[in-house]
Amino acid sequence: MIAITHMMVLYAFYNISWACAATEAVLFNLSFALIGVGLWFMVRFSDLNEKSWPELLFIHLSVMTAVQLIWILPVYGLLKLIFREMAGYLLFLNETIAIRVVTGIILYTVVVSLAYLIVNLKKLRNQQLQQAELQTLLKETELSMLRFQINPHFLFNSLNSVNALILVNPQKAQEMVVNLSEFMRYSLESGSKPLSTLERELEHCRLYFRIEKVRFGDRLKVVEEVHPELVHHPVPAMILQPLAENAVKHGLSDLEEGAEILIRCEPSDNGMAQISVSNPYDPFASGKRPGTGTGLRNLRERFMNLYNRDDLITIIKEHNWFVITLKIPYS
Amino acid sequence: MMEKIRCLLIDDEAPARDLLRHYIRKSGLVEIVGECSNGLEAVRMIHELQPDLLFLDIQMPKINGFEMLEILQEKPEVIFCTAYDAFAIKAFEMHAVDYLLKPFSEERLLEATTRTTDRIRNRQPSAVQPYHKLISEGTAQIAGLTKLVARTGSKITVIPLDTIHYLQAQDDYVLVVSDLGNHLKEKTMKFYEEHLPADTFIRIHRSYIVNIKQIKNIYLFGKETWSVVLKNGSEIRASQQGYKKLREMISG
Numbered sequence: 001m002i003a004i005t006h007m008m009v010l011y012a013f014y015n016i017s018w019a020c021a022a023t024e025a026v027l028f029n030l031s032f033a034l035i036g037v038g039l040w041f042m043v044r045f046s047d048l049n050e051k052s053w054p055e056l057l058f059i060h061l062s063v064m065t066a067v068q069l070i071w072i073l074p075v076y077g078l079l080k081l082i083f084r085e086m087a088g089y090l091l092f093l094n095e096t097i098a099i100r101v102v103t104g105i106i107l108y109t110v111v112v113s114l115a116y117l118i119v120n121l122k123k124l125r126n127q128q129l130q131q132a133e134l135q136t137l138l139k140e141t142e143l144s145m146l147r148f149q150i151n152p153h154f155l156f157n158s159l160n161s162v163n164a165l166i167l168v169n170p171q172k173a174q175e176m177v178v179n180l181s182e183f184m185r186y187s188l189e190s191g192s193k194p195l196s197t198l199e200r201e202l203e204h205c206r207l208y209f210r211i212e213k214v215r216f217g218d219r220l221k222v223v224e225e226v227h228p229e230l231v232h233h234p235v236p237a238m239i240l241q242p243l244a245e246n247a248v249k250h251g252l253s254d255l256e257e258g259a260e261i262l263i264r265c266e267p268s269d270n271g272m273a274q275i276s277v278s279n280p281y282d283p284f285a286s287g288k289r290p291g292t293g294t295g296l297r298n299l300r301e302r303f304m305n306l307y308n309r310d311d312l313i314t315i316i317k318e319h320n321w322f323v324i325t326l327k328i329p330y331s
Numbered sequence: 332m333m334e335k336i337r338c339l340l341i342d343d344e345a346p347a348r349d350l351l352r353h354y355i356r357k358s359g360l361v362e363i364v365g366e367c368s369n370g371l372e373a374v375r376m377i378h379e380l381q382p383d384l385l386f387l388d389i390q391m392p393k394i395n396g397f398e399m400l401e402i403l404q405e406k407p408e409v410i411f412c413t414a415y416d417a418f419a420i421k422a423f424e425m426h427a428v429d430y431l432l433k434p435f436s437e438e439r440l441l442e443a444t445t446r447t448t449d450r451i452r453n454r455q456p457s458a459v460q461p462y463h464k465l466i467s468e469g470t471a472q473i474a475g476l477t478k479l480v481a482r483t484g485s486k487i488t489v490i491p492l493d494t495i496h497y498l499q500a501q502d503d504y505v506l507v508v509s510d511l512g513n514h515l516k517e518k519t520m521k522f523y524e525e526h527l528p529a530d531t532f533i534r535i536h537r538s539y540i541v542n543i544k545q546i547k548n549i550y551l552f553g554k555e556t557w558s559v560v561l562k563n564g565s566e567i568r569a570s571q572q573g574y575k576k577l578r579e580m581i582s583g
Binding site: 153155156157161162214215252 | 344353368369390392393414416
């Protein structure tokens with residue numbers, strides 16, 4: 001198209017014959033197209049972006065001069081050779097050499113600028129893509145960090161119980177080691193398997209209670225009421241056990257006579273599963289409930305990340321009972 | 332013959348007590364005079380049995396190990412036991428107090444017990460001195476000061492923070508006025524100013540810290556002095572500066 005415009009301009013304004021105009025247009029534009037490709041590769045694959053401004057200016061000036069020479073000189077030579085009998089045209093060629101140099105500079109600038117623009121756009125898009133990937137990765141890491149939250153206090157106290165049991169009841173010690181291992185395995189696996197089922201979550205909770213029962217004895221009682229339809233309901237891994245731990249920590253630690261912890265799972269509206277964990281507490285002994293902090297905040301953050309909703313967790317404190325209710329959408 | 336050193340085991344978990352008892356009996360280093368599973372029971376038993384040494388778990392129901400120590404008038408030597416507590420361990424190291432990290436080995440227990448019994452026999456001033464600071468730091472840091480434990484004679488009172496009206500400086504003591512009556516604590520106003528939740532308890536005067544939830548109204552009492560009327564009818568003073576703090580808290 002540029003070649004055709006070139007030809008028309010020559011024909012219309014400079015009164016050049018069709019043949020000359022066409023040949024010149026084809027030669028000039030074709031050769032510059034080749035040079036343009038070369039320039040594109042220069043910008044694309046050299047590390048020009050990392051050079052300083054004076055260096056860059058020097059490089060472009062020299063390349064531009066070279067381009068002028070290897071573009072105009074051969075084409076001129078060729079045209080002069082082809083049309084050596086047409087004096088008018090030869091004269092025209094000689095007169096317009098300045099215009100062609102200026103055109104060359106403009107073309108060079110345009111091609112190089114375009115090349116820079118494209119290269120930078122590509123880079124920008126790549127960067128954006130990488131950033132998005134990084135963000136996802138970060139979110140995933142964050143989530144797995146939030147999931148993996150074995151309480152060191154629990155772990156070391158349990159190991160201490162094992163130590164004691166080895167003396168007084170070796171069989172129970174073995175049982176405890178197996179339970180602890182299974183408990184740890186599920187917790188660790190949740191890092192790579194973020195989605196679990198209610199059944200597996202409940203099983204993990206039972207393991208937890210079995211371990212804690214060794215420490216707390218008859219003071220710890222657990223009642224489960226689970227709607228049979230819900231056992232296969234998909235739920236995020238490691239959401240139930242932190243609630244159980246919370247209940248043990250606050251329900252049991254202040255009530256000498258012990259406490260009954262109630263876990264209830266029932267269907268709720270919109271196909272959601274409603275899970276609640278309740279424990280009695282002694283408002284007098286604790287005053288304010290310390291520590292409800294991290295475990296619950298953790299859970300809230302996870303729910304926010306997963307469902308982008310903050311209305312799925314509710315806490316009720318009534319008649320000395322503490323009740324946490326989770327609603328899990330079917331996903 | 333050398334008199335046996337008498338110790339008391341305090342831990343809310345039965346297996347933990349089993350282990351301690353087993354190791355201690357085997358070593359023959361000290362005599363176990365009693366065992367208990369919570370802080371309040373421990374205070375009674377210490378009073379009754381007057382042991383020389385306590386094996387004390389920090390995390391316990393009702394009141395924790397530090398709070399229990401705080402209300403003891405005569406403080407026996409202590410070997411602390413804890414499963415995991417970054418703060419406590421740092422504090423133990425700093426104050427050179429003996430402690431056992433659960434689960435611990437028999438050797439570790441023997442080592443700590445021998446060191447402590449030697450100290451008791453030689454009547455060295457030991458850890459009892461630095462101890463006071465450790466206890467008040469420990470109480471505040473571990474429990475996050477969610478309640479105050481006070482002792483009047485042989486009666487121990489746990490005072491939940493919500494029930495406190497105000498605290499008043501009284502010479503070397505702090506008077507805690509709450510729904511449960513008046514109790515004296517051997518602490519400084521500065522300690523409470525720093526460790527009570529800052530969104531509820533405000534130092535409004537050199538001599539007063541008030542629970543803002545208990546305030547009924549405030550009026551100008553004199554030049555640069557304000558009177559704060561509480562819900563139970565009592566009135567306390569606020570300085571100009573204290574009044575400013577109060578107004579910021581209440582309006583913000």
